[in-house]
Amino acid sequence: MLARSDLRLAPAAAALWALAGVGVHGGGPMLLAVLAAAVSIVLLVGILTGGGGMARTLGAHLGLVLIGSVLLVPAALRHETAVTTLQDAAAQGLVLEVDVEILGDPEVPDSGPAWARGGSQVLGRTVPGPARIGRTAASVGELRVLIRAEGPVAEEVAGLRIGDRVRLRGTVRAAGDLVVLLPSRLTAAETDQDWRIVPRDRAREATAHLPVDEAALIRGMTTGDTQGLSPRAEDAMRRAGISHLVAVSGANIALVLAAVLVPLLLLGIGRRVRIVLAAAVCGGYVLLVGPEPSVLRAATMAAPLLLARFVGVRASPVAALALTVALWASLDPVTASSAGFVLSALATAAILILAPPLARALASMSRGRVGERAALVLAVPLVAQAACTPVLVLLTPEVSVWAVAVNMAVAPIVAPSTVLGMVALLLAVISPALAAPVYDIAAGGAHLVLLTALTADALPGARIPVPEGAAGALGAVVLMTLGAAALAARRRRLVRFALVAVLVAALAPPLATRLPGGRDQVWIVAACAVGQGDAVLLRPADAATTILIDTGPDPRALAACLDLLGVRRIDLLVLTHPHADHVGGTAALTGTRTPARQWTCPLEEASIGITDAVAAEPVTIGAAWSGPGLDVEVLWPPDAATARSAAAREDGGGEGDAANDCSVVIAATWADGTRYLGLGDLEPVAQRMFAALAPARADIVKIAHHGSARQHAPLYEQLSPQVVLVTAGQENSFGHPTRRALEIARGQTPHVGRTDVHGTVLVPPGDITALRAVGAAR
Structure with missing residues (x-):
């Protein structure tokens, strides 16, 4: 039988952890208010129960929370002060x-x-x-x-x-x-960082002969150095649910300890010597890889377990985890509330607390054909993924039905590959040439991991969009709860049918886009998922003509979108302004996709990124184009001088403001009166000047500058769109789209399509709010 968990310290640790999150994300006043409310509730329970057993238990936990809060509250206030100081400097x-x-x-x-x-x-x-x-x-x-x-x-x-x-x-x-x-x-x-830099440099030298992705992955699995890992591989691993492999995580601490303790045990070294050596190696490893939150969580949790083993007593891993969470929440609430720490702690807690009973349930379902320990092979990744899903949804609002299967598939590969990578790292310090053959073997495992992730990423159900923010996280919690209830009632036939129906509903939409004819969806606007950049297609419902506004940063990404949508020709190319994230993909427009006409903004430098196959036409207000079922008009800029004048008055912008404020603003009108307006990368001053021109309302608006915080909110009120499109790259370094931009968009309409979340967003004719998504988010 699998051991039961010691949960006595868990309530106080969970409360301190929640308070740390409140203090970091809600600020000091909210933290103090929540703490005061908790004290009041416990006191009220004590009064109502007359000081019974429940009141004494709550009082004991409250005492632990108050002790931790003596350290937590000042730490949270220091963090708030640091943030406010720099934000004030930014504002001024x-x-x-x-x-x-x-x-x-x-x-x-x-x-x-x-x-x-x-x-x-x-x-x-x-x-x-x-x-x-x-x-x-x-x-x-x-x-x-x-x-x-x-x-x-x-x-x-x-x-x-x-x-x-x-x-x-x-x-x-x-x-x-x-x-x-x-x-x-x-x-x-x-x-004096040579002791940390030398191993990393030697590891890069020893893996220089390997394929770039495999080399970066095996280094990332051992030291966290993922330099060179392609965005394609990183995105595929994230969507497949194994992004934790591209960075050092808590699992590495367990592998380091095992790699030290097992050989010493086989050599007959005494228990206390083994533990001291293991603790020393573990501490050195933490210093080498740096203060990754998940590593700090695992190392801190290992300390009481090793200490207990050193003195010859048995310690509860759950109690060690609870102590770890309580300590970090009290001493460093910022680290305790970071995504890495939260995901690591939740996964570990789920494995320790939920995996054993789930394994027992799975063994029972197999009617004795599978033992409890064998059932753990499925139970461990299942409960870990379930525990982490609400947080993952907050980070990226999408889920994959293959995450558990992928984790199970790569688990037998990851551990030996990581251990081999660690052995190779030690050899690399002596001689990179000596380490290269070991890295070759480890890279074979890394290749299989990448192959598994890329295969899973191409399957239907690999990217199922879910609501953003708290709604998505709460929905995930509800679904996990319902799933647990369904497991408990698994013998009921109705429950089994319901589970099959849910699975079919999840897989059917993404599968439809991969079936013959699935690509030929009817749409009038398509915001291509090309990463951090713009590429928007316009056409009438009968696809008689096609207009492309900007080409994104990468020709391959643009070509993939055009292939996905079956676009074979471009009647008009509009390059709104000469920045690489808008004109970098132009090289994809060759052959039948060579545009018939090409518009640019009136700046002299607008020749950057144009296609040489057709003459570039600088356009200003009043320029127009007409095709079957679709008319296009330029609403901005009046001229290059106006764009430069607007840029000179921008507050807090950058040297690219002149090009941004010269963005060609396109208004497209379909035969049924539907109207689209794309704002390019206009900055606030230019947006205000454009609003002063009194543009007519638009049904569909492409938000300015990928959803940066630099927006003129009254412009969007004036346009009053039914649909807002946000073209931004996944996890981009600019923080786009910002919370402010999304609030402005959602203040006008709940129908917001995001390429960084949903993939290529399609606007259908007729009911334009019935947005659809195809392809992968980028």
Whole structure:
């Protein structure tokens, strides 16, 4: 029989964890209000029950919560102060000087406007201590930030390594919860990081001969270094439910401990020596890979278990997990409420608490043909995925029916590949040539993992859209609860039929898009999922003509969308403005897809990204095009000078504002009167100037600038759309679409289609609010 769990500490730990989330995301006043409410409820229960057993139990848990809150509340308030300080600096456009510690490896953004694509970015955290904001000396707390640089400073950022500390001078941008530092100068502090950098560099050298994705995955599984992993592979793994493999996670701690303890046990080394050596190696590994939240959770949880084993007593893993959660929630609520920590802790709790009873149920369902321990093979990934799904929905509102199956399929591959990767890492420190053959073997497992993820990603049901935000998370909780109830009532025939019906309903829509004729859906507007960029198709219902507005950042992504929708010719190409995320895919327009005409904005630099196969026509207000069933008119810009004038008055923009404010705004009208309006990347000043021209209302609006926070809300009220389209890339580094942009859109209509969530969004003729999605989100 499988052991039962010790849950005595769990309620207090869960309460502290919830308070940490409230403090970080809701602020200090809300935290204090929730804490006061909890105390009041416990006191009320005590009064009503006359101090009975329930009241004593609640009182004991409340006492633990209050002890933890003595540390939690100040930590949450310090975080709030740090966020407010930088947000105020961003709002006032002040220059700041602050010390920052680098937490990851620099990367080049693979999407966004041209000025950003040439820069570098890296994740860091502010170092608590003195800083300067504007002309005022200040003090900042610890806060995770994204450092994004362009121009000469980008080269300095690209040279930073994990663990480095730098003095940064620059400006701040705040987009919701994301704080971005834009440095104009970096002063590197003296740091001794060779012990951390050398293993990573040697590992890269030893894997240089391998295919890029396999090399990045095997390094990511061992040290968290995923440099070089393609967006295609990363997206496929995320949708398949195995994104935790591309970074160091809590499972690595278990593998490290096993890799040390098992050989020492076989060699006959004493228990206490084994435990001390294992703890030392585990601590060194944590220092090597850096402060990943899931690693910190696993290492902290391992400490009391190892200590108990050292003194010769048996400890409960559930109690160790509860203690870990309580400690991190009290001491560092930011880490405790981070996605990595939350997912890791939820998965671990589900495995420890829910997997045993589920395994017993599965064994019972098999009528003895499968034992409880064998049933754990299915129960473990099933409960882990179920526990994490509500949080995953908050991050990306979609689910896959194949996530559990994929995790089961790769589980026998991951552990040996990761252990081999760790052995190779040790050998690489001595000699990369010596490590290369071991990495070759480990890369074979990585290849199978990637193949499994890519295969699953191509199956129907791999990407089922769900409601965004709290509604989607709550819906996931309800479904998981219903699933548990259905399992309990599994012997009822009606329940079995209901489960089959739910599965068919989930698989039927995505399967339909892959059947013959599934691509030939009738649509009048299609927002292509091309990553962080724009590519919007317009055509009448009979597909007599086709207009393409922008080409996105990547020719392959555009070609994939055109193939998916069966688009064979382009009658008019509109390149709204010369930024790479709008004109980077033009090379896909060859052969029968070579456009008959091509419009550009009136800036001199608008020749960037055009197709040479047809003359470029700079257009301004009044330019028009007519085809069967579809008329197009240019509503902006009046001329290049007006665009430059608007850009000069933009507050807090960037050097790309002139091109953004020159965006060609297209109004398209169908024979039935349906009207589309695309706002390109207009910035707020240009949006206000455009609104002053009194454009007529539009049924369908493509939101400006991928849903950035820089929106002029009255313009959308004036347009009063029934449908809003948001063209943004999945998990893009700009934080698009922002909460403010989505609030503006949803203030006009509940029908918001997002390419970063839903994939390629189709607007049908007639009932334009009946949006459909095909293909994968990017």
